[in-house]
Amino acid sequence: MADNSTDILEQRVEQEYQAGFVTDVEQETFPPGLDEDVIRKLSAKKREPEWMTEWRLSAYRKWLEMKEPTWANITYKPVDYQAISYYSAPKSQADGPKSLDEVDPEILRTYEKLGIPLHEQQMLAGVAVDAVFDSVSVATTFREKLAEAGVIFCPISEAIREHPELVKKYLGSVVPQGDNFFAALNSAVFSDGSFVYIPKGVKCPMELSTYFRINAMNTGQFERTLIIAEEGAKVSYLEGCTAPMRDENQLHAAVVELYAHADADIKYSTVQNWYPGDRETGVGGIFNFVTKRGLAAGRRAKISWTQVETGSSITWKYPSCVLKGDGSVGEFYSVALSKGRQQADTGTKMIHVGKNTTSTIISKGISAGHGQNTYRGQVKILKGADNARNFSQCDSMLIGDQCGAHTFPYIDVQNPSAGMEHEASTSKIGEDQIFYCNQRGIDTEDALSMIVNGFCKEVFNELPMEFAVEARKLLEISLEGSVG
């Protein structure tokens, strides 16, 4: 690249993480370490019923038998699970929020700084927000309005107490406790997260949204989200994530389960901006090991994942769809940006079980600086899945010449009537494109974000409108300083 553009790109990479401030609130934090006593204490702290405590313990025992996965295309220092604290909550929140007025103003200010106005009057029209601060759900807005429609949207800790029959029935039904190392750990120690239930035939009247924030030092965040859509129900849910800058890597091991009955439609969008770690050394930053899975259980059910991943030091994440119902549909739209020393290993799994099931995968990977971006996708067509269809498109864009993009598509077809289409491309942001923009009066910085946004357009189009704008901005900020 010519000097000028490289300079500007470099300056953009210099841009530091903007959500990296620490909030000064009094925290109640468990000492680091994990054993059965810690789990019992945690469960008691959350005033959980006995069955829940037992459920956690059985997951913990499974976890003890399991090994950390090593197959992802990423390298990192091993995590010391005994050095992490498994519970941290702002003290004033220990009993959970009753209304916004009870939320610590300092926490509210944190969310404001992050651009998440919690107060209902300031909110994006029609978005209900559940905010998780470290381990505890801080506030859930718009609950009454949702309740009128019969929608339950609350912290999962509350659902365990108030809707035990639903939680018992569905928790672990999509991601079993022993599914993988991180899912087992999450099942044992999950702290909070969101619970959504949409009754039969109800179209959720607004976007639902959760913001996760890790604040305390050396804590892990293990949220658990469970979304259930009954027959013909429809919901769109968005999660956003940030964390302060720390020298220690923090662990984020979430589990998200989506359960769609016949003709139900669940759309799950993520805008993830965890602290990516120091640009030069990769120190600090979030380890993001997440298990997300949706079960399209009934006929014509639809599960759609959209993700914009710009943060984290390491991301290990494959939102997947199990297409069990005949005619069910799975979608995965992803933008993953890795810059500095970030490593992203992400993709999806589409498991076609029922007949006439279709899946679509659109993945856009952007690598800048020393970033490494891996797409890993699996499409599996089982024996009984007559006339299954999959379309996959994986595009990679490289900014600078020290980054990398890798694509690993795994295809397993056990039914000869399957139709598979796969497209892949890798492009380098061209000096030609930037010069063309410059020649029309657009400076290099704006040109870069325009080109990258254009590249991601198919995915941004899938995001709810308000968040598409946010995602675009986030990408711009993240790109500031993108070549080494």
Place this chain on the structure above:
Amino acid sequence: MSLLHVKNLHVRVEETEILKGVDLEVNMGEVHAIMGPNGSGKSTLAQVLAGREEYEVTEGQVLYKGQDLLELPPEDRAREGLFMAFQYPVEIPGVSNVYFLKAALNAIRKHREQEEMDAMEFLSYVREKMKVVKMEETLLQRPVNEGFSGGEKKRNEIFHMAVLDPVLGILDETDSGLDIDALKIVAEGVNSLRSEKRSFVVITHYQRLLNYIVPNHVHVLVDGKIVRSGGKELAEELEDKGYVWLEDKLEMPVGV
């Protein structure tokens, strides 16, 4: 008054000298044609004027509006009214033509301390300009140049020019690859933009274009130097005799 003054311009790419002392003076309101064989350096000259960085200026000077042009970054040259229609227009996937142009125009307007146009204003402004080159509405919404035919790309360049309203338009072989109807449309578009307050440098291989866009001056660039300048009749002469007679003349005395 001279708008553009190129003095003894020497340009190198990697280790090769491509322009070997170009002199060119373009006054306000004039149209200059530059002709010359393949590889003689015409596009290089255009790109250097537009600010492409791979080209290293080793000697000489370029004044634009009386100021040192070579000091400015390419976006500032554009904002100061220098426009280049690319010989090979670039595709920008996912960015709509109209969005791109709005960003460009507003960057230019901001530089000129004019108010930015909002979407509605811009759309009606752009619709006017589309008539200049008989652009189809669909090309507005499509990504910049992506999947455009060769002719559509060239026409789009002139459309961009009409929208951005430059002071100096440099057209690098905008006529190549156009059918005769498109050629007429493009030429008419350029003619409609001709004024006392705007100048053009038109690079072409074909005298044909110059029947429509009648130049004030014609220059012949051979091997990095302007070897002949004249009126529009020079273009006709070239059409008859080709460039060889000029090249022969050059080789002996200079002996570079």
